Amino acid sequence: xxxxxxxxxxxxxxxxxxxxxxxxxxxxxxxxxxxxxxxxxxxxxxxxxxxxxxxxxxxxxxxxxxxxxxxxxxxxxxxxxxxxxxxxxxxxxxxxxxxxxxxxxxxxxxxxxxxxxxxxxxxxxxxxxxxxxxxxxxxxxxxxxxxxxxxxxxxxxxxxxxxxxxxxxxxxxxxxxxxxxxxxxxxxxxxxxxxxxxxxxxxxxxxxxxxxxxxxxxxxxxxxxxxxxxxxxxxxxxxxxxxxxxxxxxxxxxxxxxxxxxxxxxxxxxxxxxxxxxxxxx
Amino acid sequence: xxxxxxxxxxxxxxxxxxxxxxxxxxxxxxxxxxxxxxxxxxxxxxxxxxxxxxxxxxxxxxxxxxxxxxxxxxxxxxxxxxxxxxxxxxxxxxxxxxxxxxxxxxxxxxxxxxxxxxxxxxxxxxxxxxxxxxxxxxxxxxxxxxxxxxxxxxxxxxxxxxxxxxxxxxxxxxxxxxxxxxxxxxxxxxxxxxxxxxxxxxxxxxxxxxxxxxxxxxxxxxxxxxxxxxxxxxxxxxxxx
Numbered sequence: 001x002x003x004x005x006x007x008x009x010x011x012x013x014x015x016x017x018x019x020x021x022x023x024x025x026x027x028x029x030x031x032x033x034x035x036x037x038x039x040x041x042x043x044x045x046x047x048x049x050x051x052x053x054x055x056x057x058x059x060x061x062x063x064x065x066x067x068x069x070x071x072x073x074x075x076x077x078x079x080x081x082x083x084x085x086x087x088x089x090x091x092x093x094x095x096x097x098x099x100x101x102x103x104x105x106x107x108x109x110x111x112x113x114x115x116x117x118x119x120x121x122x123x124x125x126x127x128x129x130x131x132x133x134x135x136x137x138x139x140x141x142x143x144x145x146x147x148x149x150x151x152x153x154x155x156x157x158x159x160x161x162x163x164x165x166x167x168x169x170x171x172x173x174x175x176x177x178x179x180x181x182x183x184x185x186x187x188x189x190x191x192x193x194x195x196x197x198x199x200x201x202x203x204x205x206x207x208x209x210x211x212x213x214x215x216x217x218x219x220x221x222x223x224x225x226x227x228x229x230x231x232x233x234x235x236x237x238x239x240x241x242x243x244x245x246x247x248x249x250x251x252x253x254x255x256x257x258x259x260x261x262x263x264x265x266x267x268x269x270x271x272x273x274x275x276x277x278x279x280x281x282x
Numbered sequence: 283x284x285x286x287x288x289x290x291x292x293x294x295x296x297x298x299x300x301x302x303x304x305x306x307x308x309x310x311x312x313x314x315x316x317x318x319x320x321x322x323x324x325x326x327x328x329x330x331x332x333x334x335x336x337x338x339x340x341x342x343x344x345x346x347x348x349x350x351x352x353x354x355x356x357x358x359x360x361x362x363x364x365x366x367x368x369x370x371x372x373x374x375x376x377x378x379x380x381x382x383x384x385x386x387x388x389x390x391x392x393x394x395x396x397x398x399x400x401x402x403x404x405x406x407x408x409x410x411x412x413x414x415x416x417x418x419x420x421x422x423x424x425x426x427x428x429x430x431x432x433x434x435x436x437x438x439x440x441x442x443x444x445x446x447x448x449x450x451x452x453x454x455x456x457x458x459x460x461x462x463x464x465x466x467x468x469x470x471x472x473x474x475x476x477x478x479x480x481x482x483x484x485x486x487x488x489x490x491x492x493x494x495x496x497x498x499x500x501x502x503x504x505x506x507x508x509x510x511x512x513x514x515x516x517x518x519x520x521x522x523x
Contacts, residue, residue: 049413049414052408068435069400069416069417069434069435070416070434072399072400072401072404072416073401073404073414073416074404075401075404076369076400076401076402076403076404076405076407076408076414077404077405077407077408077414078408079369079370079401079404079405079408080373080404080405080406080407080408080409081408083370083409084370084484085368085369085370085483085484085485086369086370086399086401086405087485088369088399088400088401089398089399097488101398101493102396102397102398102490103293103295103298103305103307103395103396103490104295104298104395104398105493106295106298106300106305106492106493107305107490107491107492107493108490108491108492108493109487109489109490110487110488110489110490110491111485111486111487111488112485112486112487112488113484113485114484114485117485120401143413144413144443144444145413145415145441145442145443146441146442146443147439147440147441148429148440148441148442149439149440150437150438150439150440151431151437151438151439151440152436152437153436153437153438165522189523197453201433201452201453201454202453202454208433208435208454209435209436209437211435214393214395214398215316215392215393215452215453216435217435222522223517223522223523232296233295233296233298233395234295234315234395237398240493240495241495243520243522244517244520244522245497246513246517252501255296257499257501258497258499259495259497260497260499261497261498261499261500261520262498262500262502262513262516262517263499263500263501263502264502264506264509264510264513265501265502265503266506266509267506270506271506271509271510274506274507274510275510275513275514278510278511278514279514
């Protein structure tokens with residue numbers, strides 16, 4: 001049996017990792033008490049450099065982390081310390097082949113690997129049986145990075161990753177004030193509200209945690225409504241797994257058109273008003 | 283202060299097309315989007331605190347892209363030719379090339395548009411023996427200390443570390459400058475040191491296939507009232523409303 005050390009701050013990512021290596025000797029490191037592995041090192045805080053050094057001290061053959069920003073930071077430090085290859089954002093493993101998305105969501109690469117290896121996995125829905133896990137408490141220590149402050153963003157804790165319907169706005173919505181029309185539509189549909197990179201990270205019309213795309217969250221709703229989003233590859237990469245994509249855009253030649261099921265050529269605000277009205281009536 | 287900006291030259295992702303069962307990667311190269319933010323930040327730190335801003339790139343060493351990085355304001359570029367590369371060999375090549383410079387700050391973009399792994403900066407930090415701070419949205423330097431605000435999506439975290447340090451930056455940290463004609467002319471005189479690095483990665487890309495989701499692309503035109511009616515009936519048929 002191989003020694004597999006699994007680390008993530010996200011429980012579903014731990015389950016996904018366990019599902020790939022259920023026949024091996026599994027050790028989890030987490031700040032949540034999960035019982036899916038043979039052993040659990042229960043940590044009291046997330047300090048990436050401490051966790052990375054701790055993982056290396058366990059002398060694993062395989063290290064699997066989730067794919068949150070901090071998970072990946074830990075994975076990169078670990079791989080560098082162990083001087084072994086790393087494959088990030090793995091969406092599937094079969095035998096010694098790992099699949100991952102490349103070129104801003106346009107390709108899937110199949111990568112042959114051998115052990116030792118560090119992987120970060122994208123979470124997916126899996127069933128994992130609970131185990132009689134041996135729990136060991138670990139107190140984390142500050143190393144070279146000193147935390148000064150945590151600033152919450154007040155995004156309202158919207159979980160875009162599990163939303164069934166998403167209304168998403170791009171620069172084409174025109175102004176921060178106009179966001180309210182999209183919000184009203186989202187409320188009428190029982191949808192979550194997200195946005196493109198320009199609208200969130202650059203212009204601040206929506207909180208940053210609503211950013212959908214390659215560097216934000218990847219979503220997979222039944223229905224994705226893109227309002228005034230031109231459809232840069234980085235955005236498309238984050239919505240590829242949506243069942244149905246509706247685009248509302250004044251430009252019939254915008255790249256989003258190639259990536260949508262239904263396209264309404266017209267003004268996003270007018271669309272919001274009319275659609276909200278009709279949805280409410282039904 | 284020695285500042286190093288890591289940047290990767292990648293196929294322009296807005297031009298990559300799917301042709302049959304292949305991706306056509308034979309498109310003009312560009313500096314990967316967020317790596318331009320790393321270059322910009324290196325230049326700003328140099329302008330504010332003095333020192334030297336050195337660029338390092340590994341893989342494709344397209345001259346035009348390197349000239350652009352120099353024109354933006356880097357003092358020199360180390361260009362590492364690699365035919366095959368993965369995160370590990372790239373980090374090894376760059377660590378070897380920049381260790382002699384003893385950089386105080388090493389910057390890189392949060393991810394590249396070709397492989398988008400986001401793990402290279404931390405890997406490099408381990409090889410250099412430096413601490414790493416990822417996803418920086420602002421950086422301030424006080425004597426031998428750096429204070430960084432990190433964008434961790436649902437919240438921000440402010441951290442401090444002593445120099446030297448590796449920092450990965452997010453797009454909102456700055457707006458990369460567009461060089462003037464004069465800067466472009468002058469960039470021709472700036473030094474580019476070329477190195478060949480030929481270590482075979484331990485992992486191998488067996489194949490790359492297009493990731494296609496077939497979309498219906500049904501265009502609904504006309505008056506908004508009617509268009510929305512039509513859309514609603516389509517969405518009902520699809521069973522998503």
